[in-house]
Amino acid sequence: MGVPISQMWTVASYVLKQKILRRKRYPLVLMLEPLFRCNLACAGCGKIQYPAHILKRDMPLEDALKAVDECGAPMVSIPGGEPLLYPHITELVEELVKRRKYIYLCTNAILLKKALDDGMFKPSKYLTFSVHLDGRRNEHDFAVCRDGTYDKALEGIKSAVERGYRVTTNTTLFEGTDPNAVREFFDIMMDVGVEGMMLSPGYAYDKAPDQANFLHRKETNNLFEMILSNRKKRWKFNQSPLFLDFLMGTREYDCTPWGNPTYNIFGWQRPCYLLQEGYTDTFQQLLDEVDWSNYGFESGNPKCRDCMVHSGYEATAVDHTFSSFGGIWGTVKAMIFNKYANPAAKQRLKEEEGKPHGPEAHLVQLGIDLKSGERAGAA
Secondary structure, eight states, X not given: OOSOHHHXXXXXXXXXXXXXXXXXXXXXXXXXXXXXXXXXXXTTXXXXXXOHHHHTOOOXXXXXXXXXXXXXXXXXXXXSSOGGGOTTHHHHHHHHHHTTOEEEEEEOSTTHHHHHHTTOOOOXXXXXXXXXXXXXXXXXXXXXXXXXXXXXXXHHHHHHHHTTOEEEEEEEEXXXXXHHHHHHHHHHHHHHTOSEEEEEEOOOOXXXXXXXXOOOHHHXXXXXXXXXXXXXXXXXXXXXXXXXXXXXXXXXXXXXXXXSOEEETTEEEEEOSSOEEEEESSHHHHHHHSOGGGSSGGGTOGGGTTOOOHHHHHHHHHXXXXXXXXXXXXXXXXXXXXXXXXXXXXXXXXXXXXXXXXXXXXXXXXXXOTTTOOBTTOO
């Protein structure tokens, strides 16, 4: 596992405390969005589609810290937007380290090397740079709609690893993903020296420009079964092994959106990081006022039908780990016997070799010959 023992112990102690106190709903990771603007415009992102006057806004530092204290979650994820554009990011990280919160600073890493060169951060077991990389060079640059971003991100990762920072990757997979390419990407990341990798299927944001390439539930299971079966011992994942089982289709979970509450410039987002159905002023209001039965796969809500992302389901998997002996044993077994031998998945993986995927599949759909670059039937 790509998670330090100290962090595992902190999370375990926290969850067990919630169990002793008989709290049915509790936060595990606070999703703290101090801004929405970004230096990329990814086709699958719904966060950067706000009008200009919203994208210019920054969350006051005192509001961010108040939300952290109010929520009480042991981990804080700082997405955006691009958090390295947040003018108070250094002070925010310093204050969270003082509070002994485990921080995942989610960045595209375009500005990471410069930030480290400028001395904006200090290495700490509490600080992890979670770098957004959607695969190898071609796949990533296509996903984020800009050439050269992969090389910039890799430069930032290497610089952070060399300086002793914790670094993970965060990869979102979409329709048409080449499973063999993802497995090759895992090897590259292990060679670079990242602590662990995080995976999630893409969610169809209402505001995302590209609505055509998001995975449906069965497609998600098929893809992740090919990717995560017959895995290499050297691969390390910074996630609950039971959540990875869920992605592969070997476990059934329902969403626990309160496990990853979101606080941004508008307040506490109802009901979760991905759906935007209003806001509350306090975290307790979020817990008390949202009708949680309206959300998750079992609710029948069409907006939740194909969602299997970590911000909704990983907290469920972690809660299951500490809910019963079966959960604990399942987690231990997944950590020890982590190869997941699956001949059928191996055969399907082999069949995917040579097929067009991602950008190439897009060109094929447009009727363009991959060798000549010309449209079929063109004079």
